[in-house]
Amino acid sequence: MRQQLLYLWLAESALDAEAVAWALYDGAKGKGLALPSAKGPEAPPYSTGLAALEDGWCLLQAPQAGAPVGPDGARLGELQFQFIFERRVELAPG
Amino acid sequence: MEDRGHLLSTAAMADFVADGFLRFDALIPEALNQAAWKEMKRLAPGKLRRALHGLSGRSGALEAGPLAQNSPASLTPLEDCYPAPSALGEVLRFPAVAGIIESLVGANPAFDHDFIHHIPAGAPRGQHLHVDAVLEPEAQAFDIQLFYFPTAVAPGGGGTRFVPGSHLRRARAEGIARYQHVVGEQHYSGPAGTLLVFHQGLWHAGQPNPSAEDRWMYKIRLNPRGPQQRLWNTADLPALHNDPRDHSFAHPGSDTVAQRLRRLAPWQKGHEGRYEQMQRAALWRYLTGDPAFDVDFYQTRQRVREGALGPGPR
Numbered sequence A: 001m002r003q004q005l006l007y008l009w010l011a012e013s014a015l016d017a018e019a020v021a022w023a024l025y026d027g028a029k030g031k032g033l034a035l036p037s038a039k040g041p042e043a044p045p046y047s048t049g050l051a052a053l054e055d056g057w058c059l060l061q062a063p064q065a066g067a068p069v070g071p072d073g074a075r076l077g078e079l080q081f082q083f084i085f086e087r088r089v090e091l092a093p094g
Numbered sequence B: 001m002e003d004r005g006h007l008l009s010t011a012a013m014a015d016f017v018a019d020g021f022l023r024f025d026a027l028i029p030e031a032l033n034q035a036a037w038k039e040m041k042r043l044a045p046g047k048l049r050r051a052l053h054g055l056s057g058r059s060g061a062l063e064a065g066p067l068a069q070n071s072p073a074s075l076t077p078l079e080d081c082y083p084a085p086s087a088l089g090e091v092l093r094f095p096a097v098a099g100i101i102e103s104l105v106g107a108n109p110a111f112d113h114d115f116i117h118h119i120p121a122g123a124p125r126g127q128h129l130h131v132d133a134v135l136e137p138e139a140q141a142f143d144i145q146l147f148y149f150p151t152a153v154a155p156g157g158g159g160t161r162f163v164p165g166s167h168l169r170r171a172r173a174e175g176i177a178r179y180q181h182v183v184g185e186q187h188y189s190g191p192a193g194t195l196l197v198f199h200q201g202l203w204h205a206g207q208p209n210p211s212a213e214d215r216w217m218y219k220i221r222l223n224p225r226g227p228q229q230r231l232w233n234t235a236d237l238p239a240l241h242n243d244p245r246d247h248s249f250a251h252p253g254s255d256t257v258a259q260r261l262r263r264l265a266p267w268q269k270g271h272e273g274r275y276e277q278m279q280r281a282a283l284w285r286y287l288t289g290d291p292a293f294d295v296d297f298y299q300t301r302q303r304v305r306e307g308a309l310g311p312g313p314r
Helices: A049-054 B010-019 B031-057 B087-093 B096-107 B236-242 B259-263 B270-287 B298-309
Strands: A004-008 A020-025 A058-061 A081-089 B021-024 B111-120 B144-150 B192-200 B215-221
Touching: A004 A049, A020 A081, A049 A058, A049 A081, B010 B021, B010 B096, B010 B236, B010 B259, B010 B270, B021 B096, B031 B087, B031 B111, B031 B215, B087 B096, B096 B192, B096 B215, B144 B259, B259 B270, B270 B298
Parallel strands: none
Antiparallel strands: A004 A020, A004 A081, A058 A081, B021 B192, B111 B215, B144 B192, B144 B215
């Protein structure tokens, strides 16, 4: 059993919001299920977080509620709405 | 009359504020590219040796190797860097380059550091996404980094990866390393003699170079030594600079700075993008010295409301 991870950064805190950045890690080193490929330089492997769920990925972590906007609240940092998904895969024999 | 022909226009400055970079294809003539490339190859070992010595924390003298010829010290005024005969100096003093530098950080900024980035053909590993700024001060003053490519870089040939519009985010240097892909990011490729000009905060990364050609790039960071106000060719400023009523939900302008600052990168969506606009407006206020400038009323609304509160507890 190995773990595959999918990070999706969405435009909003809702799981069905549009994906704006992504990352993939394959603990099976290519010997498990094939990872989804990007659909072009502008298109993540899933258009939303919900689309990843529908394809069999399990949600591992969702972003916490942000702090209320204070005097400096307009200042943005790293991408805010990070969702981490996992898939546990069996290694192919051989 | 002063020749302002090589300075940037207001429109270009607004694009820099929105995107965090400017690109000038084949800006440097080929003969100078060839001479600069040759000089870069000569200087590269010494620069690498000094950087490795510094980063190692070792005491004692530098190991033997190429001399520190022509390599300026930090805080040197730019006009004293790479005196003639130097092809790199000639690039930095090339009128179009000097005009870009003057527009953004003044005519004689301070040298911060430079480096020669050589990615050999077939180099398998790239850098993680990072930002060079490290410390992000509260003030709007900014450094620029010039990325000069003396030779052509083909697509997939190790051109720098960067994320347009990321420069006004406050991020730790490598806190952003986990973003393997960002919608709308770019991988530089282009003709010889191209110059990229980055705001210090722009997210970027060196790339693997699976091609058969070495990739060479000269990078220099410059610090402003005075206020960065109206240093460009402001002939078109009165026509483009808008007042705070330029508001998407009331009366938006068309050919205005605000309209350029509304143009979001593909990864900046919806309401979140409005926070980007507020940061851009703040930077434009600094650059123009106009404390009332705004894009879509976000800062003006607060000022109006503060006026309504009057004295007393808040």
